[in-house]
Amino acid sequence: MAFLTLKGVSKEFGMFTAVRDVSLTIDKGEFVSLLGPSGCGKTTTLQMIAGLVEPTEGRISLDGRDITREKPNRRGLGVVFQSYALFPHMTVAQNVAFGLEMRRVPQAERTDRVREALVLVQLSSFADRYPRQLSGGQRQRVAIARALVIAPPVLLLDEPLSNLDAKLREEMQFELRRIQRKVGTTTIMVTHDQAEALSISDRVVVMEGGRMTQVDAPYRLYEQPSNAFISSFVGKTNLLAGTWRRNGTTNAADIGGALLEASAPEIAAGTPVTLSIRPEKILLCDAGAGRLEGRVASRFFLGSQWLFTVETPIGIMTVSTPNLGVEPAAEGSPVGLDWSPDNMRIIAGTAAAA
Amino acid sequence: MTSRSPIPSAPWLLAGPGALFFFGLVLLPLALTVILSFQAYDHSTGIQNTFTLSHYITVVTDGYYLEIFWRTLRIAALTTLICAAIGVPEAYILSRMRDPWRSVFLLVIIGPLLVSVVVRTFGWSMLLGSQGLVNQALQFVGFAPARILYTETAIVIALVHVMLPFMVIPVWTALQKLDPMVEAAAWTLGASHLTALRRVVMPQVTLGMLSGSLIVFGLSASAFAVPALLGGRRLKMAATLVYDEYLQELNWPLGATIAIIVLVANLCIMLAYNRMVEARARRTLG
Numbered sequence A: 001m002a003f004l005t006l007k008g009v010s011k012e013f014g015m016f017t018a019v020r021d022v023s024l025t026i027d028k029g030e031f032v033s034l035l036g037p038s039g040c041g042k043t044t045t046l047q048m049i050a051g052l053v054e055p056t057e058g059r060i061s062l063d064g065r066d067i068t069r070e071k072p073n074r075r076g077l078g079v080v081f082q083s084y085a086l087f088p089h090m091t092v093a094q095n096v097a098f099g100l101e102m103r104r105v106p107q108a109e110r111t112d113r114v115r116e117a118l119v120l121v122q123l124s125s126f127a128d129r130y131p132r133q134l135s136g137g138q139r140q141r142v143a144i145a146r147a148l149v150i151a152p153p154v155l156l157l158d159e160p161l162s163n164l165d166a167k168l169r170e171e172m173q174f175e176l177r178r179i180q181r182k183v184g185t186t187t188i189m190v191t192h193d194q195a196e197a198l199s200i201s202d203r204v205v206v207m208e209g210g211r212m213t214q215v216d217a218p219y220r221l222y223e224q225p226s227n228a229f230i231s232s233f234v235g236k237t238n239l240l241a242g243t244w245r246r247n248g249t250t251n252a253a254d255i256g257g258a259l260l261e262a263s264a265p266e267i268a269a270g271t272p273v274t275l276s277i278r279p280e281k282i283l284l285c286d287a288g289a290g291r292l293e294g295r296v297a298s299r300f301f302l303g304s305q306w307l308f309t310v311e312t313p314i315g316i317m318t319v320s321t322p323n324l325g326v327e328p329a330a331e332g333s334p335v336g337l338d339w340s341p342d343n344m345r346i347i348a349g350t351a352a353a354a
Numbered sequence B: 001m002t003s004r005s006p007i008p009s010a011p012w013l014l015a016g017p018g019a020l021f022f023f024g025l026v027l028l029p030l031a032l033t034v035i036l037s038f039q040a041y042d043h044s045t046g047i048q049n050t051f052t053l054s055h056y057i058t059v060v061t062d063g064y065y066l067e068i069f070w071r072t073l074r075i076a077a078l079t080t081l082i083c084a085a086i087g088v089p090e091a092y093i094l095s096r097m098r099d100p101w102r103s104v105f106l107l108v109i110i111g112p113l114l115v116s117v118v119v120r121t122f123g124w125s126m127l128l129g130s131q132g133l134v135n136q137a138l139q140f141v142g143f144a145p146a147r148i149l150y151t152e153t154a155i156v157i158a159l160v161h162v163m164l165p166f167m168v169i170p171v172w173t174a175l176q177k178l179d180p181m182v183e184a185a186a187w188t189l190g191a192s193h194l195t196a197l198r199r200v201v202m203p204q205v206t207l208g209m210l211s212g213s214l215i216v217f218g219l220s221a222s223a224f225a226v227p228a229l230l231g232g233r234r235l236k237m238a239a240t241l242v243y244d245e246y247l248q249e250l251n252w253p254l255g256a257t258i259a260i261i262v263l264v265a266n267l268c269i270m271l272a273y274n275r276m277v278e279a280r281a282r283r284t285l286g
Ligand SMILES: Nc1ncnc2c1ncn2[C@@H]1O[C@H](COP(=O)(O)OP(=O)(O)OP(=O)(O)O)[C@@H](O)[C@H]1O
Pocket: A013, A016, A018, A036, A037, A038, A039, A040, A041, A042, A043, A044, A045, A082, A192
């Protein structure tokens, strides 16, 4: 059931097109992330939904109602701004209460709800402080509380967790997810942290240069990126440029002389292609046993796993292996790389940059 | 690493020219004026070298002077009020304008400062005169011609015109510091444009408005050209009174006394006001 719909939405600032022809349908209660590099138009898209930026073209509708030209104060959406936009002359409690005041919620109920919201963001003891007396992360949480407390049908979050430490960030992600499940709040979150987008969203929208390039569930986005940019932006990957070859029954890509097997029956022989394989899909084995020979150039310990860069005849490959509690191959030692051909993705065309 | 200053007196030497300038052009004349105000004056023999308080007693007991002081205070306060009422919305609109227009209008607002006050005041006297454009327009619409020139109204109109930039600029500066998204945040929380202005924008602007008021009040209370040219001979304000005592009556000590009283009164009002402003600022903005 479509709850929030964007149809062919574009925004031009003078000659510059910040958002180009975005169409998106979001169901009630869905958690959608907008993911993309800095300046790709995420904030602009979010603000068009909030009613703070007027689209140059296209329509936006909410619950069957066209809201393209509706004033922001009539939309009733909860917004967390990238710059927080707290009211500097009001205390934390007054900031959070503002939306309830505008909705004429009775004083007693208002106090209760403000208290609950502050407990949720772990700021109960800061109720009487002014924003300037808070740290960046605390301000960010006030902004979250201020948007949540009005229980809006749609939450628009512009990088709401960017300033929090890892533990708090995880807790807040969990809270956002819990609220969204419990109340059924439709949530759109802007982020440039791919791990965050993958971990809490139902669907991820990838934006590049003002365009929407892929909309998919996190797992599919990770496993089937539609272009080289996405495969390297969402998670790490090894991109290999080469030419497609067919001889008899085997399909393979010719990467600098080495033939790497993969399946993509519809590609004609001779087409330039880019192969993509995730570091965790590659296995390290003894030298001579794998599909490719190499030498460990460096290795990094990441706690739960090891990250290797391996020099091979076809270029540097990144490999990650789980930490099994034993010391793995040392720097400089020769190793073999092996993988299942099913995990080798083919992205037609050449990659811009690996 | 830079080494420490080798001359310990360097700060004094550097501050010297400025201090000398300040002493020579502000403190010295002020001190001389204070001394002058205590010297006796005789119409036939001029300034005497004897100490007297009589000028002060004359000024604070004579209804003629008190009326002029009261008028000065009233006109300055009214001018400040009108400047705030016009200047604050003007600054807000200015801050929300897009770029080519913003520069144009900023120039329009600051432009008058580039023209001499005397020239502008003569302009007003031509507009407001009995056969001026304003009266012609009134007659054209069918009203009786009004006497505007040589009234307090004329003085206030011209003062507002002269002082408006001093209100617009501090308020505009305060608005520049405000993240425009803060107002947007109020809208998304359900506030109408008017409520957002009242609850979110205005409190931020108050400080700029208060400091603007301080400047406008101080300058209006000591304005000379506007009351001299638009108030006529009878409608005097503090500064024109001082001028007349010095140059018409040639009673310099009395003129000095009035000048000192105006200075002290102005200082008291502005310090009290500033106190209030700062207390407020500490509470809301830190
Ligand atoms: N008011 C404006 N006038 C002109 N250009 C603008 C305006 N607002 C945004 N832009 C441009 O539009 C593009 C998209 O901006 P937007 O703020 O949506 O980026 P973003 O994806 O949110 O980036 P970030 O992750 O850094 O926040 C940028 O290139 C920006 O320079």
